[in-house]
Amino acid sequence: MATKEKITHADIMKCFWRYVFMAQCGWNYERMQSVGYCYSMLPVLKKMHPDPEDFKEAFITNLNFFNTNPVVGTPLIMGAHIALEEAGASYDTTEGLKVGLMGPLAGVGDTLVWALYNSIIFSIAAIMALNGNVMGPILAMVLVFFPYMAIRYWQITWAYKEGTHLLTSIGSGAIGRITEFATIVGLVVIGGFAPSIISLTTPLEYEQGALVNGETVTQIVSVQAQLDAILPYMLPALATFLCYWLLKKKSWSPIKVIVLLVVVGFLGGALGIFG
């Protein structure tokens, strides 16, 4: 059983820097982030389990399957886990914490960090870069470095302080509300960004006869103008929904959809249907 050693801020920082420098190294299909997680937690595991046999058990246990969002997720779980180790919790409790949090936090983290934050800053930065402005990529790097460091540091220290209360505060719906907030912002952003970034138009035209002042004249009608009259950006919207449908309802892999887009886009462009 663990002795009554106290965890210091320095111990937490040891784990934190190990996590920053090794988080997902050694990632594999079998146990995903397990080796990186175990490596990050070793200083605390070693301190709280001075008996060699006991330490061995902690070492083995922490090589179990682990996978969550590495930015918003892993440091939160680590902070809570460190608090549980200090309290001398059983392996059932610590493993329960990891398994219980990694799934929901992966969802929250992927939505907040990838879907929302990164999409906004990187689309704006990319548009600046395409206009030849070097501030684009520099801004993106700055807006990654500082917030990512801050949010990771905050999670591990906050979750350690919350400790055993963390599960209750997550149960109280705070995480649910943050996710809901992020989801709404994400949907508004995707609704606006998708038509602005996907470029899909058609140069097709057709001729039709029209009666002007009793005389028949031939008019050239642009298909794009007709589509725009029904719904602007109709083709990008349709393309997005087609991909969504293939991913969600037909369970296609992203790679398969990408290959389809490349083939359809290439043929459409080469044959003059798109462009």
Add this chain to the structure above:
Amino acid sequence: MSPILTALVLAIWAYICVYDMLATQFVLANRPLIAGFVTGLIVGDVQTGMLIGGTLELMSLGVYTYGGATVPDYTVGAILGTYFGKGGNFDVGIALAVPAALLLTQVDILNRFLNFVYVHKADKYAEAGDDKGFEHMMVWTSHIIWGLSRAIPVFLAVAFGEPVVKGISAFFETYPWINKGITAAGGLLPAIGFAMLLKILPVEKYPAFLILGFVLFAYLGMPLVGIALIGVAVAGIFQYVKYEKKEA
């Protein structure tokens, strides 16, 4: 820089991009915008780096490896695209970047599989209670398979790819429809990123917010930052109405 030296420097850069993606996430060097920009600095053509990186960035917005799924390697695409696109050959660069990104998906599956060795060695270290051995393995070797799986293709392509690329660009000049096809495919590709994002978000529960964003851009032509701010405001109002009313 001699071609071999450039190949070596870009291979090291590819390795750093992998490492920043796996662990540090300091600048997200694996995002094509950053990978392309720095490649531009290395080869002395920042503008091409930004054009290739920015174009690939928009193609791959929202394309992340959710739950460890393999996605095209736009990082290597941006590095090779910038290298071969430098000096005003943007079309050739972008035309190479996308197939390169798709080809590397096979490599990605392979390296995620080969990484089994680390977890199996870790088990042995744990059985022996050898934390020092495990730490040594983590620090010095745990990123090697993944890093080299990108560094080696970049090195080979940059060091020996020039004649092949020259042939391809001659081919492009002869058949201009190839470029039209590539441009159209590039314009269409961002659709997958948005679809992947929609898949992880509960669209069917909140379709109204998607429509709102669409209308702001398609009918009102609002800039992207404005749309993002409206999103924040609407989410705030939604939660205020949903939660605060009960407490009042």
